[in-house]
Amino acid sequence: MRRDIFQAIADQTRRAIMTLIALQAMTPNAIAENFNSTRQAISKHLRILTECEIVKQEQQGREIYYSLEVEKIKEIDKWLEQFRSIWETNFNQLDELL
Amino acid sequence: MRRDIFQAIADQTRRAIMTLIALQAMTPNAIAENFNSTRQAISKHLRILTECEIVKQEQQGREIYYSLEVEKIKEIDKWLEQFRSIWETNFNQLDELL
DNA sequence: AACTTGCGAAACCGAATGGTTGCATATCTT
DNA sequence: AAGATATGCAACCATTCGGTTTCGCAAGTT
Numbered sequence: 001m002r003r004d005i006f007q008a009i010a011d012q013t014r015r016a017i018m019t020l021i022a023l024q025a026m027t028p029n030a031i032a033e034n035f036n037s038t039r040q041a042i043s044k045h046l047r048i049l050t051e052c053e054i055v056k057q058e059q060q061g062r063e064i065y066y067s068l069e070v071e072k073i074k075e076i077d078k079w080l081e082q083f084r085s086i087w088e089t090n091f092n093q094l095d096e097l098l
Numbered sequence: 099m100r101r102d103i104f105q106a107i108a109d110q111t112r113r114a115i116m117t118l119i120a121l122q123a124m125t126p127n128a129i130a131e132n133f134n135s136t137r138q139a140i141s142k143h144l145r146i147l148t149e150c151e152i153v154k155q156e157q158q159g160r161e162i163y164y165s166l167e168v169e170k171i172k173e174i175d176k177w178l179e180q181f182r183s184i185w186e187t188n189f190n191q192l193d194e195l196l
Numbered sequence: 197a198a199c200t201t202g203c204g205a206a207a208c209c210g211a212a213t214g215g216t217t218g219c220a221t222a223t224c225t226t
Numbered sequence: 227a228a229g230a231t232a233t234g235c236a237a238c239c240a241t242t243c244g245g246t247t248t249c250g251c252a253a254g255t256t
Contacts, residue, residue: 010108062253070185087168160223
């Protein structure tokens with residue numbers, strides 16, 4: 001089970017979860033209420049996100065609060081870097097043309 | 099076969115292809131030489147990348163040159179936007195702390 | 197102590213994924 | 227014209243994926 005952040009964000013539901021808990025920590029049940037699938041399915045997604053360290057847990061009694069590990073997302077940004085220089089170059093070329 | 103850009107970049111090989119052809123257009127054969135899998139496997143990856151419009155083709159005789167559609171990659175950047183504001187906020191908070 | 201609730205883990209299932217081999221076709225080269 | 231080369235496509239296969247159902251357990255509630 002090779003997991004990396006790019007596989008993690010490949011799934012639509014996982015991306016939605018990320019957006020959902022970006023601003024406030026939430027329990028699996030609360031998260032699952034926003035989707036049409038079962039709590040267990042969401043739990044599996046959370047497991048994957050946790051394994052990739054995109055999400056962190058905080059236990060509070062019998063509840064577990066999940067929140068976004070924003071730092072990790074920078075890795076995607078970092079990967080984009082190589083292309084960013086290209087699209088900026090394109091922009092400059094267009095700029096010169098005008 | 100629901101394809102989106104996030105699924106496209108989920109695969110390690112496809113990301114490598116993107117990097118490879120970012121600066122210069124290449125033929126499937128030339129691309130395949132950089133990997134351990136068959137030309138056909140690479141061809142399938144190129145098909146997926148083409149369907150997602152991450153890559154564009156240009157036929158030249160019997161050769162097909164594949165090159166990166168940099169604009170499309172901005173979509174990932176756009177998605178990152180929502181989190182960028184958060185990590186900048188975190189940075190500012192840290193800044194105030196210091 | 198008995199019940200309820202929040203959660204993860206395992207077993208199972210159909211669909212998708214990434215790879216291979218084997219073609220068919222179009223374009224060069226001789 | 228005959229052969230070599232570049233490529234896409236289809237069929238097949240093992241593995242992974244996303245989902246469900248079922249279960250077990252820990253932590254609250256009565």
